[in-house]
Amino acid sequence: MSEEKIIDLKDEDELRQGRRDFLKHVCTSSAAALVLTTTPSEAVDSASNPDADATVAEYFQGHFLLMSEEEKLKAIARLEKRYSAKYMKKTTVANTPAPDGVLFGYALDIGKCIGCRRCVHACVKENNQSRNDPEVQWIQVMKMPKGNIAFTADQLDKGYPEKSEFGDYGVQVGGNAYKTAGLSTEDAQNYYNDELVPDKDFFYMPVQCQQCEKPPCVKACPVRATFRDHAGVVLIDYNWCIGCRMCQLACPYHARRFNWGEPNLPAEEMNPKTHYFGNRPRMRGVMEKCTFCAQRTREGRNPACQEACPVGARKFGNLLDPNSDVRQVLATKRVFRFKEEAGTYPKFFYYIG
Amino acid sequence: MKTALSFAMDFGSYAIKGGTKYYAWLLFLGFFILVGSYTAYLQFTQGLIVTGATDQITLESFFASFVFTAHVAAAAVLVVAPGYLYHRKDMKELAVIGEIVAMVFVATGITFVLFHMGRPDRTWHIMPGIGYMNFPNSMLAYDTIVLNVYLILNMIGVVYMLYKKYVGKFEAKQLAIWFKPIVFLAIAWGPLIHIVTAFVLASNARIGSWHTAVLPFAFLSMAGASGPALIILLFLLIRKNTKLVINDSVIDLMTTIIAWSLGIIILVFAAETFTLLYPGTEHASSLRYTMFGHNGLNMYVVWFWGVMVAIVGSFVALLFSKVRRSYDRLLPLVCFVVFVAILTEKPMVLVFPAFSPTPLGEYAEYHVTLIEFFNVLFVWAIGFLSLTLILKGAIGILTGEVRHDKSAVASQSGA
Numbered sequence: 108m109s110e111e112k113i114i115d116l117k118d119e120d121e122l123r124q125g126r127r128d129f130l131k132h133v134c135t136s137s138a139a140a141l142v143l144t145t146t147p148s149e150a151v152d153s154a155s156n157p158d159a160d161a162t163v164a165e166y167f168q169g170h171f172l173l174m175s176e177e178e179k180l181k182a183i184a185r186l187e188k189r190y191s192a193k194y195m196k197k198t199t200v201a202n203t204p205a206p207d208g209v210l211f212g213y214a215l216d217i218g219k220c221i222g223c224r225r226c227v228h229a230c231v232k233e234n235n236q237s238r239n240d241p242e243v244q245w246i247q248v249m250k251m252p253k254g255n256i257a258f259t260a261d262q263l264d265k266g267y268p269e270k271s272e273f274g275d276y277g278v279q280v281g282g283n284a285y286k287t288a289g290l291s292t293e294d295a296q297n298y299y300n301d302e303l304v305p306d307k308d309f310f311y312m313p314v315q316c317q318q319c320e321k322p323p324c325v326k327a328c329p330v331r332a333t334f335r336d337h338a339g340v341v342l343i344d345y346n347w348c349i350g351c352r353m354c355q356l357a358c359p360y361h362a363r364r365f366n367w368g369e370p371n372l373p374a375e376e377m378n379p380k381t382h383y384f385g386n387r388p389r390m391r392g393v394m395e396k397c398t399f400c401a402q403r404t405r406e407g408r409n410p411a412c413q414e415a416c417p418v419g420a421r422k423f424g425n426l427l428d429p430n431s432d433v434r435q436v437l438a439t440k441r442v443f444r445f446k447e448e449a450g451t452y453p454k455f456f457y458y459i460g
Numbered sequence: 461m462k463t464a465l466s467f468a469m470d471f472g473s474y475a476i477k478g479g480t481k482y483y484a485w486l487l488f489l490g491f492f493i494l495v496g497s498y499t500a501y502l503q504f505t506q507g508l509i510v511t512g513a514t515d516q517i518t519l520e521s522f523f524a525s526f527v528f529t530a531h532v533a534a535a536a537v538l539v540v541a542p543g544y545l546y547h548r549k550d551m552k553e554l555a556v557i558g559e560i561v562a563m564v565f566v567a568t569g570i571t572f573v574l575f576h577m578g579r580p581d582r583t584w585h586i587m588p589g590i591g592y593m594n595f596p597n598s599m600l601a602y603d604t605i606v607l608n609v610y611l612i613l614n615m616i617g618v619v620y621m622l623y624k625k626y627v628g629k630f631e632a633k634q635l636a637i638w639f640k641p642i643v644f645l646a647i648a649w650g651p652l653i654h655i656v657t658a659f660v661l662a663s664n665a666r667i668g669s670w671h672t673a674v675l676p677f678a679f680l681s682m683a684g685a686s687g688p689a690l691i692i693l694l695f696l697l698i699r700k701n702t703k704l705v706i707n708d709s710v711i712d713l714m715t716t717i718i719a720w721s722l723g724i725i726i727l728v729f730a731a732e733t734f735t736l737l738y739p740g741t742e743h744a745s746s747l748r749y750t751m752f753g754h755n756g757l758n759m760y761v762v763w764f765w766g767v768m769v770a771i772v773g774s775f776v777a778l779l780f781s782k783v784r785r786s787y788d789r790l791l792p793l794v795c796f797v798v799f800v801a802i803l804t805e806k807p808m809v810l811v812f813p814a815f816s817p818t819p820l821g822e823y824a825e826y827h828v829t830l831i832e833f834f835n836v837l838f839v840w841a842i843g844f845l846s847l848t849l850i851l852k853g854a855i856g857i858l859t860g861e862v863r864h865d866k867s868a869v870a871s872q873s874g875a
Contacts, residue, residue, distance in 0.1 A: 166581070169591075170585075170591075170592055173592070247820060249820055249821070291821075292817065292819065292820050292821030293742075293745075293817070293821050294821070295820060295821040297820055297821075297822060314820060323664075323665070323666075325597075326597045326598065327597075327598055327599065327600070327663070327664075328594055328598055329586050329593065329594050329598040329600040329601045329604065330585045330586050330591060330592055330593070330594060331592050331594045332585070347582075347585055348578075348579065348582075349577055349578070349579050349580075349582045349583065349585050349586065350508075350577050350578020350579040350582075351573075351576070351577050351578070351600060352518045352519070352576075352578070353598065353599075353600050353660075355515070355518045356518060356519070356664045356666075356667065357663070357664050357665075357666070358666070358819070359665065359666035359819050360819055360820075361515070361516075361818050361819040361820045361822075363515075364515055365508075365515060365518065365578065366507070366578070367507055367508050367509035367511075367513065367514075367578075368506060368507040368508075368509030369506070369507060391506075391507040391578070392507050392508065392577075392578030392579040393578060393579065394578075446819070449665065449666065450665075
């Protein structure tokens with residue numbers, strides 16, 4: 108429990124930090140200053156009476172990456188106004204560019220992971236996902252049976268074919284070891300509901316967007332709404348996505364989540380420090396997924412899941428820096444990529460401590 | 461200009477005239493359009509959450525139905541090709557009917573894709589110029605291009621042919637020089653839309669049962685079976701209720717195409733099943749799930765075997781000339797079975813079970829919701845309504861009941 112408290116305190120620190128950032132942002136951007144002039148009462152008014160101009164302008168906006176700087180500021184001001192009104196709190200939508208000379212990478216120790224799912228919930232809290240009915244989670248933790256499945260002597264002559272002069276019972280179906288063991292998705296439980304973790308007969312493997320170097324989703328998107336930035340992170344322009352879900356079909360990691368209905372994000376749980384490509388509230392009918400917390404990592408901080416992990420199983424850093432945690436892991440541990448055969452070259456690595 | 465106006469007027473007024481049965485059919489379709497307008501409103505205001513789709517099974521019945529409409533639209537060239545490639549006299553006149561079927565079905569397919577999209581209001585994002593089309597990377601971008609070009613090619617073909625016939629200048633010498641290339645292009649484009657649609661699915665390497673080189677062959681053979689099945693039904697109906705002459709030889713050709721398309725489907729299924737099941741690697745998981753179920757989830761098993769029995773049964777039945785020649789009873793029955801079998805194969809065998817297991821090993825069943833079901837019927841009803849009205853008008857022109865030279869107009873109502 109103490110760990111959770113620490114995490115909460117940290118979050119509050121971040122929020123304060125976020126507000127400071129917000130003020131800095133306002134001072135430098137005239138467009139954002141418009142938001143400041145909106146008094147709370149006005150904000151409430153426009154919540155009940157949606158700002159038609161902003162909505163129409165938002166509808167006709169182009170792909171964010173193809174906008175001029177001026178258009179980008181306008182688009183961000185529109186969003187900040189709309190979000191501040193809707194969630195009744197000052198919301199910032201940052202447009203911090205990805206840092207230069209950085210390639211983000213992640214390493215996760217499945218030997219350490221205890222399956223507590225704190226990363227899952229920290230992610231939901233940080234990234235403004237729909238909270239209930241449905242709760243959208245970007246990280247899915249697989250609970251996999253360890254290799255010590257029950258091998259029993261009385262099974263030795265079981266299986267098909269039953270008898271042969273060679274004595275090799277069960278070479279086709281149902282022999283003694285006819286079960287999956289170890290790292291296999293086949294018998295993974297994704298919706299376990301244990302009171303105590305870890306379960307001694309299982310190990311755990313959290314899966315989120317693997318930030319592929321060769322992402323099949325980017326290839327599949329017919330409108331380029333999803334793309335990879337120069338720091339190697341695959342992002343989505345939620346205002347450009349047409350909801351065709353070709354990316355979801357293409358993704359071999361089940362990393363993408365679709366907003367089937369209107370996202371259900373209570374105002375009091377909304378995180379007001381957002382990024383355009385990161386955790387700003389999404390709308391119905393668009394795709395979303397892990398962005399390595401673009402709103403944090405583009406400002407030199409760690410992703411929320413990394414901070415939430417109580418056992419230090421998660422390492423995040425710059426793959427170009429030989430001294431970063433991730434590079435240390437890559438240099439010294441037994442590392443593998445999930446579904447290497449998919450040919451996607453993820454920048455998310457797994458290792459065994 | 462004046463002629464064009466009277467063409468549209470005469471065509472329209474003939475299309476909406478008909479007997480009691482004709483109006484009953486239109487009313488029947490009208491009912492589903494009425495109910496569907498409401499369910500479509502629900503979907504467009506609440507989102508795709510009203511369908512049965514989930515992050516695990518992300519394609520709904522709209523996409524499955526779209527694949528089926530692509531079958532029929534592609535197969536419509538089988539009515540056009542014999543007349544133009546093989547110079548069959550009995551089919552040259554009927555080419556326009558094939559083009560109408562292609563035009564209506566590709567339009568219906570595009571409507572299904574709009575229902576499939578989470579943000580149909582943002583469709584303009586894919587238009588080059590005002591939006592951005594991810595060409596040549598995205599297979600859906602290719603599909604958008606080929607479908608729309610096919611729609612336009614067929615629209616040009618249909619309108620031009622009917623108009624020429626209407627003004628009575630349908631002799632080869634009186635046709636524009638660009639017309640024949642358009643028809644030939646449309647013939648080549650039919651299989652193309654289907655191959656590209658197969659690639660939209662086959663390009664997803666993570667879905668084992670689609671990631672196979674036989675998928676385009678399976679699609680084309682299914683097109684060869686389901687398209688002519690619908691066309692035979694249409695031809696038999698037209699022949700019975702209107703004055704348009706459709707020879708037995710035309711029906712026989714279509715029957716032969718269906719029979720051997722079914723034969724190829726059986727071979728393709730057998731090849732795919734063998735290749736997956738003999739080694740029994742993880743790629744076979746999805747097919748095994750469809751065929752035999754998994755840990756008590758066996759919703760698709762009955763559909764799979766039902767479709768297989770229907771396909772093999774229809775193939776065997778069409779080998780008997782007695783069945784092939786039974787134009788008023790057995791043949792329409794077999795055609796109906798083929799059409800329905802391949803229509804249900806799309807969601808229940810091709811699309812839904814392919815998603816299990818998911819990349820993280822989940823198995824899931826898809827349950828179509830009532831709203832989704834009525835939306836599918838809504839799109840079908842609009843499609844069949846357009847098909848009925850356009851075909852009716854076209855038959856008026858083909859039989860000469862509707863023509864520009866008013867003195868010869870015989871005011872008679874058909875079906």
